[in-house]
Amino acid sequence: xxATTRDQAPVAIAGDGVELRLQEIGGGFSVAFMRLSQGMEMxxxxxxxxxxLCPCPHWGYLLKGTLRMHTKEGTRDYTAGEAFYWAPGHAPxxxxxxxYVDFSPTEEFRTVIDHVTSASQQGCPPRGASxxxxxxPMPSPGPLGRGAPCAAAxxxxxxxxxxxxxx
Numbered sequence: 001x002x003a004t005t006r007d008q009a010p011v012a013i014a015g016d017g018v019e020l021r022l023q024e025i026g027g028g029f030s031v032a033f034m035r036l037s038q039g040m041e042m043x044x045x046x047x048x049x050x051x052x053l054c055p056c057p058h059w060g061y062l063l064k065g066t067l068r069m070h071t072k073e074g075t076r077d078y079t080a081g082e083a084f085y086w087a088p089g090h091a092p093x094x095x096x097x098x099x100y101v102d103f104s105p106t107e108e109f110r111t112v113i114d115h116v117t118s119a120s121q122q123g124c125p126p127r128g129a130s131x132x133x134x135x136x137p138m139p140s141p142g143p144l145g146r147g148a149p150c151a152a153a154x155x156x157x158x159x160x161x162x163x164x165x166x167x
């Protein structure tokens with residue numbers, strides 16, 4: 001059996017209104033501890049995935065705030081205290097500061113994280129990241145690599161979406 005806490009889970013992505021701590025817990029699943037600042041929209045970071053939405057299912061519990069989930073069928077707001085299942089095909093938006101815990105298939109979630117951080121691997125942080133953001137190693141099972149800093153004038157720098165740790 002495996003257990004972890006938010007503080008024990010390694011930071012996978014952090015900064016500019018996003019913190020994702022991720023730990024593989026067994027059985028092909030990982031636990032994610034997510035914090036999003038009010039106004040954070042993930043849709044731009046998901047462009048290029050099927051239907052430009054997250055293709056990974058998530059089961060979890062919203063600890064704090066209100067999260068609006070966008071799907072092809074419309075939107076639904078989730079509030080603190082609700083357990084949830086998000087089927088493939090969604091893009092979150094933080095209506096308020098949000099914290100939640102979710103469980104996802106490790107391989108499917110890794111694919112999403114690889115996509116979101118791929119711009120950093122090519123030398124530019126994802127949309128909204130600071131010009132000095134870098135890609136952090138993915139917690140178990142392996143690294144995503146490191147990106148190079150991007151000039152402040154780069155078109156990726158703008159409205160906040162994803163940033164990754166610089167250390």
